[in-house]
Amino acid sequence: MSVGIRHDDLRRRNRAMVISAVRRAGQPSRTEIAATTGLSHSTISAISADLIQEGILTESKASEPTALKRGRPQIGLALNPEAAAVLTVVLSLNFLSVAVIDYAGQVIAEEQQRLDTLVMPREELIGECMAIVRRRLQDPDLDVGSVARIAMGIQGITDSHARAMLWSPITPLTDIPFADILEREFGIPATMENDCNMMAVALQWRDPNRYRDNFIAILLSHGIGMGLVLKGQLFTGTHSSGGEFGHMIHRPGGALCRCGRRGCVEAYAGNYAIWRSAMMISEDAEPTDVGDADMRALAAKARLEEGPEREAYRRAGEALGFGLGSLFALIDPAPVAMVGVSAAAFDLIEPALRKAIAQTAGGQHSESISFDTEPNELPLIREGCAMRALTFVDQEIFAPGVQARAGKHVA
Amino acid sequence: MSVGIRHDDLRRRNRAMVISAVRRAGQPSRTEIAATTGLSHSTISAISADLIQEGILTESKASEPTALKRGRPQIGLALNPEAAAVLTVVLSLNFLSVAVIDYAGQVIAEEQQRLDTLVMPREELIGECMAIVRRRLQDPDLDVGSVARIAMGIQGITDSHARAMLWSPITPLTDIPFADILEREFGIPATMENDCNMMAVALQWRDPNRYRDNFIAILLSHGIGMGLVLKGQLFTGTHSSGGEFGHMIHRPGGALCRCGRRGCVEAYAGNYAIWRSAMMISEDAEPTDVGDADMRALAAKARLEEGPEREAYRRAGEALGFGLGSLFALIDPAPVAMVGVSAAAFDLIEPALRKAIAQTAGGQHSESISFDTEPNELPLIREGCAMRALTFVDQEIFAPGVQARAGKHVA
DNA sequence: GGCTTTTTTTCGAGCCTCGAAAAAACACTG
DNA sequence: CAGTGTTTTTTCGAGGCTCGAAAAAAAGCC
Numbered sequence: 001m002s003v004g005i006r007h008d009d010l011r012r013r014n015r016a017m018v019i020s021a022v023r024r025a026g027q028p029s030r031t032e033i034a035a036t037t038g039l040s041h042s043t044i045s046a047i048s049a050d051l052i053q054e055g056i057l058t059e060s061k062a063s064e065p066t067a068l069k070r071g072r073p074q075i076g077l078a079l080n081p082e083a084a085a086v087l088t089v090v091l092s093l094n095f096l097s098v099a100v101i102d103y104a105g106q107v108i109a110e111e112q113q114r115l116d117t118l119v120m121p122r123e124e125l126i127g128e129c130m131a132i133v134r135r136r137l138q139d140p141d142l143d144v145g146s147v148a149r150i151a152m153g154i155q156g157i158t159d160s161h162a163r164a165m166l167w168s169p170i171t172p173l174t175d176i177p178f179a180d181i182l183e184r185e186f187g188i189p190a191t192m193e194n195d196c197n198m199m200a201v202a203l204q205w206r207d208p209n210r211y212r213d214n215f216i217a218i219l220l221s222h223g224i225g226m227g228l229v230l231k232g233q234l235f236t237g238t239h240s241s242g243g244e245f246g247h248m249i250h251r252p253g254g255a256l257c258r259c260g261r262r263g264c265v266e267a268y269a270g271n272y273a274i275w276r277s278a279m280m281i282s283e284d285a286e287p288t289d290v291g292d293a294d295m296r297a298l299a300a301k302a303r304l305e306e307g308p309e310r311e312a313y314r315r316a317g318e319a320l321g322f323g324l325g326s327l328f329a330l331i332d333p334a335p336v337a338m339v340g341v342s343a344a345a346f347d348l349i350e351p352a353l354r355k356a357i358a359q360t361a362g363g364q365h366s367e368s369i370s371f372d373t374e375p376n377e378l379p380l381i382r383e384g385c386a387m388r389a390l391t392f393v394d395q396e397i398f399a400p401g402v403q404a405r406a407g408k409h410v411a
Numbered sequence: 412m413s414v415g416i417r418h419d420d421l422r423r424r425n426r427a428m429v430i431s432a433v434r435r436a437g438q439p440s441r442t443e444i445a446a447t448t449g450l451s452h453s454t455i456s457a458i459s460a461d462l463i464q465e466g467i468l469t470e471s472k473a474s475e476p477t478a479l480k481r482g483r484p485q486i487g488l489a490l491n492p493e494a495a496a497v498l499t500v501v502l503s504l505n506f507l508s509v510a511v512i513d514y515a516g517q518v519i520a521e522e523q524q525r526l527d528t529l530v531m532p533r534e535e536l537i538g539e540c541m542a543i544v545r546r547r548l549q550d551p552d553l554d555v556g557s558v559a560r561i562a563m564g565i566q567g568i569t570d571s572h573a574r575a576m577l578w579s580p581i582t583p584l585t586d587i588p589f590a591d592i593l594e595r596e597f598g599i600p601a602t603m604e605n606d607c608n609m610m611a612v613a614l615q616w617r618d619p620n621r622y623r624d625n626f627i628a629i630l631l632s633h634g635i636g637m638g639l640v641l642k643g644q645l646f647t648g649t650h651s652s653g654g655e656f657g658h659m660i661h662r663p664g665g666a667l668c669r670c671g672r673r674g675c676v677e678a679y680a681g682n683y684a685i686w687r688s689a690m691m692i693s694e695d696a697e698p699t700d701v702g703d704a705d706m707r708a709l710a711a712k713a714r715l716e717e718g719p720e721r722e723a724y725r726r727a728g729e730a731l732g733f734g735l736g737s738l739f740a741l742i743d744p745a746p747v748a749m750v751g752v753s754a755a756a757f758d759l760i761e762p763a764l765r766k767a768i769a770q771t772a773g774g775q776h777s778e779s780i781s782f783d784t785e786p787n788e789l790p791l792i793r794e795g796c797a798m799r800a801l802t803f804v805d806q807e808i809f810a811p812g813v814q815a816r817a818g819k820h821v822a
Numbered sequence: 823g824g825c826t827t828t829t830t831t832t833c834g835a836g837c838c839t840c841g842a843a844a845a846a847a848c849a850c851t852g
Numbered sequence: 853c854a855g856t857g858t859t860t861t862t863t864c865g866a867g868g869c870t871c872g873a874a875a876a877a878a879a880g881c882c
Binding site: 453 | 867868869870871872873876877878879880881
Binding site: 417457485 | 826827828829830831832833838839840
């Protein structure tokens with residue numbers, strides 16, 4: 001059962017609330033924070049005084065474009081960029097990218113690198129990841145002590161505690177506990193996040209109006225992934241990162257999927273599946289890697305004329321539509337963001353997708369379901385990792401406060 | 412954004428925690444409560460003194476079979492049965508059943524009635540429901556003032572706020588706001604709950620070891636319904652009661668479902684679908700009602716010999732298996748309880764079901780997924796309604812406390 | 823009957839939030 | 853430019869809550 005609320009939890013929670021209000025709103029005044037949190041002005045005043053004194057928040061006087069109003073002007077509160085820093089590591093197919101981000105969310109350094117993820121042996125892959133992180137941490141411009149968190153994102157399945165990569169399409173290797181390895185190597189708390197989950201987190205921050213309580217982010221790439229937010233919270237499985245939308249069964253016993261099973265949504269809508277279908281290769285053929293450029297050429301061809309290419313996208317749309325329909329039967333319809341190379345070909349996918357959804361339980365409001373597309377997943381994943389790490393610092397490091405933290409260290 | 416924690420929330424939450432600890436544990440001592448809640452002995456002592464003084468809890472001296480131990484014996488705390496009462500109304504096909512339950516969870520009165528739900532006009536159906544409730548409330552043995560909550564359960568789809576029945580297989584009528592009607596009629600707060608959700612709630616109370624954080628209750632009856640508990644919490648859709656497992660798509664464009672669409676899981680696994688298949692009737696045929704006795708006879712025939720009956724159950728198992736597999740792809744595998752008439756025929760369903768699951772993403776641990784069967788859904792639904800209503804009283808009426816409630820009334 | 827053990831209550835200290843009032847900081851006005 | 857009005861922020865005392873330590877209570881044990 002959930003634990004009771006102790007007296008000191010109260011302050012911790014309300015501090016967390018103030019910090020998150022500032023992170024969300026940009027430069028809210030104390031009065032605005034009081035309004036959104038429902039706490040009294042005196043409480044907000046006391047808490048923000050503490051937070052400023054601890055160097056977590058700053059008063060921003062740079063509110064130049066203030067509308068001239070009577071009365072004492074509001075003082076905007078902002079996150080102090082120097083309060084901390086976080087580091088993001090995004091590992092994708094043949095590509096490794098690292099960024100250092102200040103507490104206010106600005107990128108202050110980054111580094112990228114190509115590497116052959118598909119063939120690298122275990123030690124080498126881990127080694128390269130550690131090396132690039134070490135280079136960034138040794139940057140003389142950076143105060144290493146301020147790096148409070150590392151968030152690593154990867155395509156594939158991670159465990160539900162965000163500690164390890166269990167399986168990934170970008171490497172034959174499995175079960176690499178990246179979070180533990182990073183922590184041991186650098187002594188900085190780390191997590192290993194699923195790419196689609198991070199996309200969802202990023203969308204929530206980018207456009208909180210559209211992506212607030214319930215929405216779906218779908219990665220249309222080599223594989224099909226999903227990040228799901230329900231009731232404002234990231235939905236993860238109980239054992240794994242969950243949301244293996246691509247491996248819902250579209251046609252029992254159907255086309256061969258990369259996962260070895262048959263009839264998965266991905267076996268019709270993944271890049272390799274669209275390619276296989278367009279090239280009139282058997283559905284039983286082993287999945288092959290298809291480059292982004294090839295996919296773009298395929299989409300162009302499909303737009304040009306009727307033919308197997310267009311038919312391939314139609315079938316992808318159908319699979320995605322029935323999959324979404326089944327999902328909507330379970331969770332009610334929600335806005336969908338399509339991300340990845342094939343999202344750029346969403347015009348080819350959409351008609352069949354909508355037609356399929358209309359035939360399912362979720363399709364009652366099929367027209368009202370809205371889709372957004374974003375062809376480039378990498379920036380989203382990094383942004384999601386950054387926000388993940390930053391909110392961790394907010395909630396777990398800064399919210400407890402100095403005396404609480406001091407107490408913990410002693411214990 | 413979520414609201415800050417005020418000072419008075421603290422007491423409310425901790426009172427709620429103590430009450431729920433007592434409801435869960437039966438007759439825990441103050442020391443046990445302190446251990447499970449993590450609060451100090453002094454706090455538990457203060458809170459329980461209040462609750463006893465308010466007549467919500469009682470000290471139970473009836474701890475006869477206490478193991479003789481040194482030291483001051485523990486005093487068990489129990490719910491005071493007379494603190495309040497709740498009323499459950501379960502409306503199912505041709506059957507209406509009402510029960511009055513005391514605060515400790517014991518049934519103190521009940522009444523049942525047959526009625527032709529399929530053909531009754533709107534006003535008459537509502538009228539019969541109100542009449543049976545009124546009769547129970549007028550029982551001279553009952554203190555009407557103590558009835559604090561009515562929970563109504565129905566087969567079908569309810570809205571996400573548990574206020575109205577949106578659609579049900581037991582009547583052609585739609586959109587009946589039963590909760591509002593009950594509240595207006597009797598002045599007692601009421602809810603309109605989905606049957607499968609209540610089954611899940613009941614299972615959680617009946618066997619908290621097996622059904623704790625993540626599990627699935629599936630109703631195998633005329634239609635196919637599902638109640639889903641994730642992370643210990645009932646999962647409901649954003650608009651409706653959600654979890655329309657029966658209308659996930661099994662075969663795109665396949666058999667005709669009662670809902671008018673094609674290829675739903677229910678169109679292969681609902682009673683009418685099994686019957687249709689066993690009788691070698693076309694998959695395009697309109698669904699017909701099949702009695703429980705007929706279904707039992709069908710199952711007996713299927714057990715006896717190979718033939719279309721056995722094949723029908725096999726196909727039902729396959730549909731359920733692929734549906735569950737897709738579900739498991741999204742939420743990771745969890746224990747499943749099969750409830751309803753066809754759960755008694757689960758021996759006929761299970762082999763094909765397991766075989767299908769094994770071909771899906773969730774099937775990696777296909778053997779480890781365990782199934783339970785319970786042929787009678789009605790007692791479960793009533794029990795779920797009762798617990799729903801009682802925990803509402805716990806959390807929303809008794810937890811705030813008298814002075815808080817007095818304050819509310821004034822405001 | 824005194825001692826030990828365990829549970830429960832009591833009591834003062836320390837925090838926290840709140841409301842009211844005061845202070846601060848600005849615009850407007852004549 | 854001093855006075856007035858307005859809005860934001862801070863200050864201060866009151867009231868509650870939880871906690872730890874100590875005391876009290878209620879048994880068994882010898």
